[in-house]
Structure formats: C-alpha cells, structure tokens
Amino acid sequence: MTKKALLIIDVQNGMFQEDNVVYMGDKLLQILKDLLSQARLTNTPIFYVQHNGSVGHPLEYGAMGWNIHSAITPQEEDIIIHKTTPDSFFNTSLDEELKKQGIEHLIITGIQTEACVDTTCRRAFSMGYKVTLVSDTHSTWASEELTAQQIINHHNSVLGWFADVYPSNDIKFNL
Known part of the structure; x- marks a missing residue:
C-alpha cells in the first residue's frame, strides 16, 4: 500500500483577517480539523506548509498573521515546512522530508486555491507523487472577474489532470 501524508498549505492567521477572511473559512477549518483527526487516528504523517511573507505582508515571518491557525495547531510529531513562493517544494x-518517511501519495488541502494549492499540486505530480486534492478543503478570495467559489470549482476541474479530486467525505487514510 502506498504511504500517504496530509499536506496543509498556508492555513495561517493572516488568511483569516477580520476584514478579509478567506472564503468559507470557518467551514474550511472544521473540515481540516476532521481530516487531522482521521490522519492522527491512522498515524498518517501530517505536513504543514507555512508561508514566510516579507515585512508588511499578511503572513509576515514571525508576526501574528504568520502563525498557523490555532484551530489546527500542529502537534510535536507534525512537520512544518517554510516556504517563500507558491511552490511548497521550491527551495x-x-x-526530502517526504522521502525520509517513504511517502508517495499527498493529500493536499489549504490556501490559496489558484496560487499555492495549484502550484503545489502540479509540482508534486511532476515529481512523481500520487496527488489527491480535497475538493472542499482549499479556498481563496474572489477576484474582479470570478467569485471565490468559481475559482475553486475551476481548479477542482483543471487540477484533475494532475490529481484525483475528491470531497473530504471520500478521503481515506492508511490504517
């Protein structure tokens, strides 16, 4: 059986600013908590990706917005990866950490759908990982042209070229 890991991208305080909360943020956090519980029950490795923003950025390194959201606080055995670009693998x-644990299948969740989630799905695929995108557990903000839900729906469709796309209810972790 292929060893899986849960990957949570950029679910940090800065994405939940009172005046600019990510689309369906509360629902996203609740589903993530459920997935985290399932992963922990099955000893599935959990990787958090934390964006290190520059000074003044909502995810400014070391500032309050940079911290991983308290609803999904990492535990000691979880691995935190720091990044500075939308690609969770770049620099x-x-x-290396995935290979150390023999992980071949990534279950991807997080923020921001059209940037970090999209880029990481495509990159993981091109690196030979089996990828599952959890269709109801990634989010974004509306643009001038599209609603957040339209962006999410579009990426759930397009990323089907690089990942199996399933809702959280269909996600099964290794026993």
Missing part, C-alpha cells in the same frame, strides 16, 4: 525541505 524547501518538503521533498
């Missing part, structure tokens, strides 16, 4: 230790 990070993610690939």
Whole structure:
C-alpha cells in the first residue's frame, strides 16, 4: 500500500483577517480539523506548509498573521515546512522530508486555491507523487472577474489532470 501524508498549505492567521477572511473559512477549518483527526487516528504523517511573507505582508515571518491557525495547531510529531513562493517544494525541505518517511501519495488541502494549492499540486505530480486534492478543503478570495467559489470549482476541474479530486467525505487514510 502506498504511504500517504496530509499536506496543509498556508492555513495561517493572516488568511483569516477580520476584514478579509478567506472564503468559507470557518467551514474550511472544521473540515481540516476532521481530516487531522482521521490522519492522527491512522498515524498518517501530517505536513504543514507555512508561508514566510516579507515585512508588511499578511503572513509576515514571525508576526501574528504568520502563525498557523490555532484551530489546527500542529502537534510535536507534525512537520512544518517554510516556504517563500507558491511552490511548497521550491527551495524547501518538503521533498526530502517526504522521502525520509517513504511517502508517495499527498493529500493536499489549504490556501490559496489558484496560487499555492495549484502550484503545489502540479509540482508534486511532476515529481512523481500520487496527488489527491480535497475538493472542499482549499479556498481563496474572489477576484474582479470570478467569485471565490468559481475559482475553486475551476481548479477542482483543471487540477484533475494532475490529481484525483475528491470531497473530504471520500478521503481515506492508511490504517
């Protein structure tokens, strides 16, 4: 059986600013908590990707917005990967850490759908990982042209070229 890991991208305080909360943020956090519980019950490795923003950025390194959201606080055994670009693999230790644990299948969740989630799905696929995108557990903000839900729906469709796309209810972790 292929060893899986849960990957949570950029679910940090800065994505939940009172005046600019990510689309369906509360629902996203609740589903993530459920997935985290399932992963922990099955000893599935959990990787958090934390964006290190520059000074003044909502995810400014070391500032309050940079912290991983308290609803999904990492535990001691979880691995935190720091990044500075939308690609969770670029100039990070993610690939090395996954290989250390023999992980071949990534279950991807997080923020921001059209940037970090999209880029990481495509990159993981091109690096030979089996990828599952959890269709109801990634989010974004509306643009001038599209609603957040339209962006999410579009990426769930397009990323089907690079990942199996399933809702959280269909996600099964290794026993």
